[in-house]
Amino acid sequence: MQQLTVKEINTLVNGEVVGEYTGTITGLERIDKAGVGELTFIGNLKFSKKWDTSEASVAIVYEGIKIDPGAGKAFIKVKNPDLAMAQVLEVYLPDSPHFETDIHPTAVIDESARVGKGCRIGANTYVGKGVILGEGVTLYPNVSVFDHTSIGDHTTVWSGTVIRERSEIGKHCIFHANVSIGADGFGYRPSEQGLTKIPHIGHVVIGNHVEIGANSCVDRGKFSATVLGDGCKIDNLVQIGHNSVLGRFCIMAGNSGLAGSVTLGDGVVIGGSASIKDHTTIHSGATVGAGSGVMNDVGPGKTVVGYPACDSRDMLKQWVALRKLGKS
Template identity: 35%
Template sequence: MNVTVRQLAEWVRGEVLGDPELAISNARTLGEAQPGDITFVENEKNLSAWHTSKASAAIVPASVPVNGRPIIRVADPLMAFASIVRHLRARPTAPHGDVSAAAHIHPTAKLAPGVTVGPLAVIGEGVEVGANSVIHAGATIGRFCKIGSETTIHPRVVLYDDCVLGDRVILHAGVVIGADGFGYRTARGVHIKVPQLGWVEIESDVEIGANSTVDRGTFGPTRIGAGTKIDNLVQVGHNCQIGKHNLFCSQVGVAGSAATGDHVVLAGQVGISDHVKLGARVAVGAQSGVPADVPPDQHVFGSPATPLQEQIRMHFGLRRLPELREEVKQIKKRLDAGSVRNDD
């Protein structure tokens, strides 16, 4: 597909500097771009890579100067580049409302207009699926689940019974929603399972990455708030109440009955203890362990997690330990020498 720089600028509402009629055939990143390609420069740190790039044009922020090649200035180069890639690499979309004859759909299930169901998908008794949702091949939807409109369920996703999904939810391959929580009582040396009789509610505009899990509540719901984005390989335990617009990076583990406020960020491999509450806008650094509540607007790090400035002071203190140890040895030598003279 060949387009001009001017056309690309119109797609992303950007300002063209340089030849607007230059033909562009593809979009690639700075390191891979070739003549005829457009690339993007996210910030001034990428300037040297832009100068050495073979790309014919670039999408840039306002701070990037002209270097002889056409540029398109926009407020957000990354998102503008993503939009251009979608245009240039567009593929025909699958038709809505195509229900495979190889799918198993219970007679009581209700599919709204435009629902697409792939081969070998299973939709159980009493399920309701909203308009224009897509259930890909091999997905399993348990009994009495409710799925909103324009929701996408990728291959091999499993929804246990009674799960509730809002509109525009995206569940990537291998996600499991509504499995039993890890709840046991020990009696006379035997672990006895506590029945997990609740469900999972996922609000609108949530995206959950591949092979992540959200366990059902013990008696009520485990909730994931609207707009929250969860990476691959994340575990959310039973009874958790996750706020709106949270970001959970890969390998996060949130133990049962924990709660987060809105706009919380958990970096990779963070662990949250059971019943812990994180306030709104809390950010937790990578590989941290959080054993206690954190008030709103705190940035914490470490295991156990403490405020970031405290961790920085501790880090520099630890770095000085060898020096301090040597100073203590020298002080001890002087004290010992003084003690000998006094004895004389």
Template identity: 40%
Template sequence: MPSYTTADLAERVKGELKGRADLGIEGVGALKDASERQITFITDQTHAGLWARSRAAAAVITDGLDASGHDPNARALIVVPSASLAIIELLQLFAPPPLLPDAGVHPTAWVHPDASIGQDVRIGPHVSVDRGASIGDRVVLYAGVCIYAEAHVGDDSILHSNTVIRERCHLGQRVITHQNVSIGADGFGFEPAPDGSGLLHVPQIGNVELCDDVEIGAASCIDRAKFGTTVIGAGTKIDNLVQIAHNCRIGSSCVIAALSGLAGSVTVGDGVSIGGAVAVSPHVTIGSGVSVGACSGVMRDISPGQTCLGTPATEAREALRQAAALKRLPGWMREVSRRLDSD
């Protein structure tokens, strides 16, 4: 287990050390649970007020917060511009080494003779790589990954167990998919049969492209386009259990939280934040820099830079005014009834 002094860690995160420099730190823990050999982090005043009761030896704290009760003779604070960013550095420092599949191709994996396999790959048990597929250098495929024909996985990508990459889909470099991700399943396209006999399946002949540095959470699904390409832009991060329908185009550096669903042909700009359990109607455009609050329903276009809440999603201040008015409605109704009864 690695061990560092508080002076080492302060230098590592370029922070100002307030307190002891010689404390040995062996890991990272939550403020309430950390031990005497761990460091924690404090990002707001509420948690700063709990510092005196924590057992942690040290804390990384955002500048400007008041950690009342701090004893510099016993513990240490490392003051940084952003504790949320500094803790990333420390988590990387204390992270255990990744447990990767063995180098090479596992004996139970199947690789088609016409597939292309890069250098220094790690292909785990029961992986399938079909004809014409290409796997870049240093790619890691955990057990049960299935790569369909003519799909491409870019250099340094990591696909966790039971990920499925369907035919002709393209993954850029350093893409990460967590377990049970589906890339390129048919879009949900059906039309009523003219004779009323049922539903006709609309062929989905496009594909999916995940650009560089995209990360997809467990059990999320990104459907292939009806025609053309469903695109997830560079650096975008998608949480668990998210549905992205056919022909969506998601910009770069977006975050989409769990249980959200985007219907077909939605366009999302760059740097958009979509909270958990958000539903987006078909053909809607969400402008760059937009934030959509959790459990909202987006039914019409949102201009760049807005923060929206509710169903239908409305500019945040207006949505809060509506919520406040709704909360007062029962009282207003009682007052109206009282006045009517008095007339």
């Protein structure tokens, strides 16, 4: 693991050093578990109260912190500790799992597939007919990429992921374990036979720098495409229904879900366990609070909470009124 001095870390994050620690940083850890020689961070006042009992030698802190580091310890003051810590974590990132050979002999790759320079394909991975892999793509063991799918340069796909036929994946994406891309959408209609399945003949289009967490699903479109724009970040256990369209840099937290044909503008944030009704539009910059149920369109920059969701200020007034009612 990399070991840096306080001066080297400060140069990396462009901060201001307060106090003195002359050793090297041997690791990174949370404030209540860090030991001597380790670096932690203090992002707000709540965590600053734990510094007196912490054994950490150095902390990256917000620039307005009111406490001193103490003897033999140091603070690195920055404007945004979270972003600074992300830079340091990149340096201390452990090596990825090792490939003994770039393409494992048990991988099955159709002869019509095009595999770019520097690709790595793990054991028991399947690459189907007409698949195109850009340069530096990594497919870990037990990945399935079905026919006529394209995957852009330097995308990483972790084990258990299934990418169905005709999907279009951008560059520098990360799909974590057991992601499902391009499964049939959920569509049935009552008939004399019971429930008739609605065929889904569309596909999935995913932009660049998209990250999708473990066990999340992006269903194919009924007619055209389900789309995730550049820079979207999807947590674990998220459902994105058929023909939904996400703009750029949207965030969806764990256990949230979009029904079919939902549209998200740029920079929309969906909180954990939130549910969005089909054919709903959530405009750019809007936020949906955790656990909310969105039944109607949400305007640009609005924040909605509750079930059914409404403007956060109105919902807070309702909660206050209910609390008072219980005391009357």
